[in-house]
Amino acid sequence: MAIEDDVLVIGGGLAGVTAALSAAEHGDRVRLISYKQSTLRHASGLIDVLGYAPDRGEGESREGDGRSEGPLSDPFDAIPDLPTGHPYERVGLERVREALLFFDAIVGDAYEGGHTPSNALVPTVSGTVKPTARYPASVAPGLASDARSTLLVGFETMPEFDAPLSAAHLRAADVPFPVRGATISFPGELRDDAKRTRYAHILDWDESVDTGTGAGSAPGRAVLAETIRPHLEREARLGLPAVLGEENTGVVRRDLEERLGVDVFEIPMGPPSLPGMRLEDLLYGALEEHGVRVTTGVPVVGCEASDGGRRVDHVLVDRKGQEVPYRADEYVLATGGLVGKGVRSSRDGVTEPIFDCHVPHPEDRYDWFVDDAFGDQPFARFGVAVDRELRPLDAREKPEFENLRAAGGVLGGYDYAAEKSGSGVSLATGYVAGRRAGKEVRR
Amino acid sequence: MSDSEPDRPTDDHVPDDEFEPVQVFPDAEEMDLRPGADNCYKCSTCDTNCPVAEVDDEFPGPKFQGPEQWRLKRGDDTDIDPSITKCSNCMRCDHACPSEVPLSQMHNTARGEYVEEHLNKRSLEYVRNRILSNYGTMARIGSKVPRLTNFVMGLSVTKWVNDRVLGITSEREFPKFATETFREWWDERGGAAASRERAREARATSGSESESESESENERKSEDKRVAYFHGDYANYNTPEVAKAMVRVFETFGYEVCVPDQRCSGTPMFANGMLDDARRAARFNVDTFRELVDDGYDVICSCTSCSMALRQEYPELFDFEGTETVAANTYDALEYLRIHEDLEAELAGSDVDAPDFAYHTPCHARNQGLDGQTLEVVDAIGGVEAHDVGDSCSGISGTYGWKTEHYETSMAIGEEMFQHMDSADADTGLTECPTCAMQMEHGTGYEIRHPLEVLEAALSTDVSPDQ
Numbered sequence: 040m041a042i043e044d045d046v047l048v049i050g051g052g053l054a055g056v057t058a059a060l061s062a063a064e065h066g067d068r069v070r071l072i073s074y075k076q077s078t079l080r081h082a083s084g085l086i087d088v089l090g091y092a093p094d095r096g097e098g099e100s101r102e103g104d105g106r107s108e109g110p111l112s113d114p115f116d117a118i119p120d121l122p123t124g125h126p127y128e129r130v131g132l133e134r135v136r137e138a139l140l141f142f143d144a145i146v147g148d149a150y151e152g153g154h155t156p157s158n159a160l161v162p163t164v165s166g167t168v169k170p171t172a173r174y175p176a177s178v179a180p181g182l183a184s185d186a187r188s189t190l191l192v193g194f195e196t197m198p199e200f201d202a203p204l205s206a207a208h209l210r211a212a213d214v215p216f217p218v219r220g221a222t223i224s225f226p227g228e229l230r231d232d233a234k235r236t237r238y239a240h241i242l243d244w245d246e247s248v249d250t251g252t253g254a255g256s257a258p259g260r261a262v263l264a265e266t267i268r269p270h271l272e273r274e275a276r277l278g279l280p281a282v283l284g285e286e287n288t289g290v291v292r293r294d295l296e297e298r299l300g301v302d303v304f305e306i307p308m309g310p311p312s313l314p315g316m317r318l319e320d321l322l323y324g325a326l327e328e329h330g331v332r333v334t335t336g337v338p339v340v341g342c343e344a345s346d347g348g349r350r351v352d353h354v355l356v357d358r359k360g361q362e363v364p365y366r367a368d369e370y371v372l373a374t375g376g377l378v379g380k381g382v383r384s385s386r387d388g389v390t391e392p393i394f395d396c397h398v399p400h401p402e403d404r405y406d407w408f409v410d411d412a413f414g415d416q417p418f419a420r421f422g423v424a425v426d427r428e429l430r431p432l433d434a435r436e437k438p439e440f441e442n443l444r445a446a447g448g449v450l451g452g453y454d455y456a457a458e459k460s461g462s463g464v465s466l467a468t469g470y471v472a473g474r475r476a477g478k479e480v481r482r
Numbered sequence: 483m484s485d486s487e488p489d490r491p492t493d494d495h496v497p498d499d500e501f502e503p504v505q506v507f508p509d510a511e512e513m514d515l516r517p518g519a520d521n522c523y524k525c526s527t528c529d530t531n532c533p534v535a536e537v538d539d540e541f542p543g544p545k546f547q548g549p550e551q552w553r554l555k556r557g558d559d560t561d562i563d564p565s566i567t568k569c570s571n572c573m574r575c576d577h578a579c580p581s582e583v584p585l586s587q588m589h590n591t592a593r594g595e596y597v598e599e600h601l602n603k604r605s606l607e608y609v610r611n612r613i614l615s616n617y618g619t620m621a622r623i624g625s626k627v628p629r630l631t632n633f634v635m636g637l638s639v640t641k642w643v644n645d646r647v648l649g650i651t652s653e654r655e656f657p658k659f660a661t662e663t664f665r666e667w668w669d670e671r672g673g674a675a676a677s678r679e680r681a682r683e684a685r686a687t688s689g690s691e692s693e694s695e696s697e698s699e700n701e702r703k704s705e706d707k708r709v710a711y712f713h714g715d716y717a718n719y720n721t722p723e724v725a726k727a728m729v730r731v732f733e734t735f736g737y738e739v740c741v742p743d744q745r746c747s748g749t750p751m752f753a754n755g756m757l758d759d760a761r762r763a764a765r766f767n768v769d770t771f772r773e774l775v776d777d778g779y780d781v782i783c784s785c786t787s788c789s790m791a792l793r794q795e796y797p798e799l800f801d802f803e804g805t806e807t808v809a810a811n812t813y814d815a816l817e818y819l820r821i822h823e824d825l826e827a828e829l830a831g832s833d834v835d836a837p838d839f840a841y842h843t844p845c846h847a848r849n850q851g852l853d854g855q856t857l858e859v860v861d862a863i864g865g866v867e868a869h870d871v872g873d874s875c876s877g878i879s880g881t882y883g884w885k886t887e888h889y890e891t892s893m894a895i896g897e898e899m900f901q902h903m904d905s906a907d908a909d910t911g912l913t914e915c916p917t918c919a920m921q922m923e924h925g926t927g928y929e930i931r932h933p934l935e936v937l938e939a940a941l942s943t944d945v946s947p948d949q
Contacts (some may be wrong), residue, residue: 076578080527158804230539232546236530237539310525334859336577337851358851359793360810363821379580467908 041353042366044070044332045480048473049339049354049390049393050373050381051077053462054447056322057469058371058476060145062095063329069330072356072365074338075176077319078379082309084314085283086142086150086160086173086466088135089114090459093121110170115156115462123450128465130471131428138470139172143327151179160184162278164200166208170459175314177288180276181304183209187482188217188276191306192267194225200280203421221270221439226262238282239313242291260291263297267424274301281305281313288317330446337473339365339393344440351440365437367477369442372423372431373394373469376448376455382422389421391449396423396431396439399451415457422451429472442479445471500858508745509819517551517589518584522549527659528575528585533592533875534568536699537894541568555592562596568888570879571753572845588750588800597755612647613879618715618746621659628659647654651889655926657720664722665741666673668729674740677733681707685736697747706739706777710771710779712812714788715746716916727938728784730816734941735823740779742770747783757799765802767792767948771812772804783814784934786847786914789814814852814914816859826862827840832940833864833916838908839931841868842899842922844915845875856912863940868912871878876913878921893925898923912936 045066053075054423058070086124090110111117118135118204121128125137143153150173152159158170160183168183181189202220227248229237240249241259248259250265254458267277277295284291295303307314311448328335337358345352353366372394374381383392388407389400389407400421401407407418421444430438431445446468448455486926522545529535547569547685554560566589575585600744601608613620624631634640641652672679685700686709717725722889730738746768751760771781771792785788791813791834796805810817819825839860843853882888904927911922911930919930 040822042820069806075580076527080530081525081580168592180717186908230542232537232542233539234529234543235527236536240536288756311527311530316530323712334854335849336849337539358817359790360797360806361793361813449911 041366042070042191044068044365044367046070046369046371046473047072047365047367048371049335050334050371050375050379050447050449051075052079052373052375052379052447052465053082053322054469055371056326056471057142057466058373058444058446058473059331060140060322060329061470061473062323062369062371062477062480063326063331065471066369068481069331070331070334070336070365070367071326071476072247072334072339074336076335077210078314078375079319079322080315081308081310082315082318082424082462083172083312084175084318085151085169085178085307087170087459088139088172088460088463089117089127090159090170090456092117093125093454093458098378106431108321110160110168110459111158113157114170114172114349122211122452126425126450126453126468127460129425129429129452130467133436134471135467139463141470142466146321149176149321150174151176156283156414162205162209162214162306164280164306166205166212168212168214172232172463175305175317177281177283177292177305177314178307179304180302181278181306182218183214184425186216187275187302188196188273189219189276189278190271190274190301191220191272191278193220193222193280195222195226195228196231197235197238197280197282200306202278203426205306217274219272219274219441221386223266223270224251226266235282235308235311236285236316237315242282243284243287245294258399258439260294261298264295267295268299271299271301274375276302277305280308280310283313283314284408285313286315286320309332338472346441349440351394351427352444368480370440370444371469371472371476372443372445372449373447373472374449374455374465375420376422379448381449383449384418384421391423391431394439394443396445397433398422399424399434416454419454419456420451422449424451429468442476444476446472483626491762494829499514499531506563509832513733515584515605518582518588519549519552522579522583523581524785525580527578527580528583531574531760532585533572533577533877533895534550534570537569538891544569544585544589547592547655548575548585549583550781551592552588561600562592562595564600566593566596566734567755569850570877570888570892571749572875572879573849574845574875576646576731577845577849585753586795589641589756590755590795590799593752594757595755598757601755606648610650610758610885611754611881612759613751613942614650614884615756615759617750617881618719621719623716624658625663632658636814645886647685649886650884651886653889654884654920658717659719660722662722664725665719665728668741668796674738677729678704678740678945680733681736682739684734688736701738704738705778705865707735707776708779709737709782709818710774711739711741711783712744712747712767712771712783712788714744714783714785714916717784721916721932724784724932724934727932727934728782729939731815731819731934731941734781734805735819735828740774742774747785749787749789749791752791752795753880753882754797762802764791764796764805768796768802768808771808771935773809775804775811779811780784780801781808782815783812784914785816786814786844786850786852787917790850805893814847814850814855815919816855816914816937817850817852820855820859825831825859827942829859832862833866834866834936834939836936836939837910838867838869839910839912839936840871840903840906840908840922840928841912842876842918843872843873844913844918845879848873856914859933860912860936864884866882866936867908869906869908871899871906874878874898874902876915876918876921878917878924880917883917883921892921896921897927903928 193201206220635656643654644650748760883892
């Protein structure tokens with residue numbers, strides 16, 4: 040016996056969760072299996088759709104072809120021009136739009152940006168601005184298109200966000216607002232390498248902390264506000280690293296805003312990312328609501344085919360040494376790319392380890408990269424090639440299996456880092472792959 | 483590389499088709515955790531998952547305890563940091579790491595080294611930890627006179643001495659010894675021979691329904707349907723009802739159960755850095771179960787920390803002959819039935835008269851991919867609901883929460899689970915892990931059951947309680 044479901048989604052990131060939710064609208068029994076905790080907590084929490092046109096990515100614009108292309112203002116305008124094989128080209132413009140609506144419906148008020156097809160520009164931790172289609176509500180007051188003066192405040196014990204440096208970078212990038220940075224000591228006696236979540240939880244629960252003024256202790260949010268107050272001059276808004284609570288971010292922000300009389304926003308940070316964790320909570324909550332069964336902690340390591348190799352019969356899950364069969368009618372592969380280990384490389388070649396799907400790549404590994412580190416790297420586009428139903432294709436461009444679809448980072452043909460398209464591709468392909476899988480089951 | 487050129491890696495080499503990088507590190511002769519340490523790219527996800535670091539600002543967290551400490555102690559002048567003893571061995575960091583760093587293996591080896599080299603063997607801390615990690619020895623003696631032991635352990639003077647002298651918290655009630663151990667019951671019932679007979683009857687009964695089961699067919703199945711039960715100390719001495727449920731459930735499905743001699747799985751020993759004790763226990767268990775696996779038995783555990791030890795920690799820490807074989811043939815009881823039987827069909831139409839449950843997934847179950855399993859099985863049983871109380875750690879982590887100095891940390895970690903249990907629509911707890919069960923009971927006052935007991939109730943209509 041195997042553990043049986045209608046649809047089995049492999050991978051717990053944005054693509055996998057979207058596929059599972061989308062499949063659950065059609066199929067009865069959907070299971071999501073994730074090797075490790077969701078990688079959403081590594082993500083900024085921003086939902087990029089397309090920030091830069093592929094052939095004019097950040098890397099190339101510096102090469103000096105005279106066309107210093109800035110970020111795209113409307114990603115949907117640029118999608119029809121994408122090359123054949125790009126995941127957006129595969130699913131089509133309309134599905135990308137639908138997928139964003141699908142996302143908007145799941146996250147509700149927690150995200151903004153849906154009012155316009157245009158990209159928003161979000162200040163990043165290093166003082167650049169990033170074009171993105173959807174952003175957490177906590178990020179909204181900080182948009183770079185807003186001309187209000189801004190104070191950025193960082194914490195001594197969190198050197199990864201250097202507020203004065205970040206402000207200087209923003210000024211150098213000619214943002215249309217005055218911006219300064221200041222560094223303070225976060226209230227309480229935290230260790231130098233305290234975890235991001237410690238900051239967040241002190242603010243979430245308004246834990247009592249030492250005021251640092253010899254006046255004993257007081258609630259954390261009040262002490263933080265008082266520590267910041269002397270640094271505020273006439274700024275209209277205040278940017279803080281994205282640690283403003285894990286569960287009560289709205290309350291934390293409102294509390295600080297009322298105390299200081301300015302708008303407060305978050306600057307998205309690298310991992311472990313609180314906005315990523317909040318998105319993870321939201322999406323996994325939705326999975327539970329939709330009755331999706333979730334299994335984590337164990338990797339899918341292989342598969343057995345049936346029907347003369349045309350269909351996936353079951354996959355094998357390595358539960359600490361035993362290979363346990365899981366069977367479903369339809370499968371979605373959403374295991375990520377080279378970083379997420381959904382695509383593996385060795386000196387001998389580039390492979391997709393679970394279904395051994397074909398990954399197109401040059402035979403000579405010296406053709407996998409170019410010398411300019413920020414150049415147009417071929418390896419960044421490595422991944423499975425798919426048909427318009429998102430079924431991975433073999434070397435002869437025939438579907439590897441009738442009942443296997445792929446979504447997200449495991450797909451080839453796009454460079455998410457240069458294009459700023461990672462989340463959008465995961466949403467659009469996850470949405471389409473899950474929907475097809477769910478509908479096939481019903482048939 | 484051409485023949486005339488020595489294998490010498492250089493930085494200024496112009497890459498061409500003939501260049502192949504060389505292996506610069508020699509093959510390791512002893513356990514080498516360098517690849518694990520090198521895999522860490524410092525994303526700190528483990529730190530944000532550590533329940534101890536969450537409530538204790540002094541604790542540096544798994545990233546330090548694992549890869550960073552491993553590198554530091556390559557130098558001659560750096561000892562293992564004593565904070566390693568604050569790690570509760572919940573192993574959540576393993577589950578969190580996106581880069582396959584063997585964190586708990588690093589912690590177990592570091593803790594072992596710390597205890598071996600830096601803990602005074604005459605200190606009360608060492609004595610206390612040795613006692614706690616060898617619970618089975620204590621239980622074997624205590625359970626000979628269970629009523630007397632229960633009486634003595636419950637005395638306030640005993641608790642006072644334990645707390646003040648040994649550092650075993652007086653806040654907790656010592657678990658009661660059963661008046662009859664599981665193994666006494668098992669022997670009394672007729673041991674493996676009786677189990678074989680019961681399993682055969684169950685197979686004949688289910689076979690007669692399809693009217694195609696011959697005697698020889700039944701015999702053939704006997705070869706396939708054999709399991710060796712690793713009950714661990716706790717189910718033997720303290721909760722024999724769980725062990726009995728396991729036996730009856732498996733017999734219902736036609737499995738012949740055997741219950742070989744065994745020692746503690748080693749879980750409390752790893753957690754206390756008593757690696758020599760753990761090695762002795764593990765060697766005994768591997769020797770015993772290896773032979774049974776060779777004879778066609780699969781190994782079944784009812785405690786998820788026991789299955790974790792046999793499947794993951796034994797192969798990570800030891801290399802006795804058969805360690806991998808035993809690991810590859812060990813299963814959690816429910817998991818095994820889900821793989822080998824059509825459990826949902828069997829449970830369809832079942833109707834159990836039981837209270838609803840507040841279910842907690844033990845961390846060690848989560849790490850084996852068993853999260854959600856119990857909820858899915860209970861979901862298939864009529865008349866009973868199980869409500870998930872979230873993914874937090876119970877905080878007791880075996881012997882950890884028994885130590886006076888860790889009691890408050892343990893309860894602070896458990897707070898989230900207690901709150902969720904409180905707000906769940908149930909007044910009875912459910913979990914696979916005996917020490918999580920202790921913590922759940924301690925924090926809420928609920929009675930706690932094991933999923934096998936619920937499954938037994940769902941499957942049995944005519945089993946008399948003494949059999």
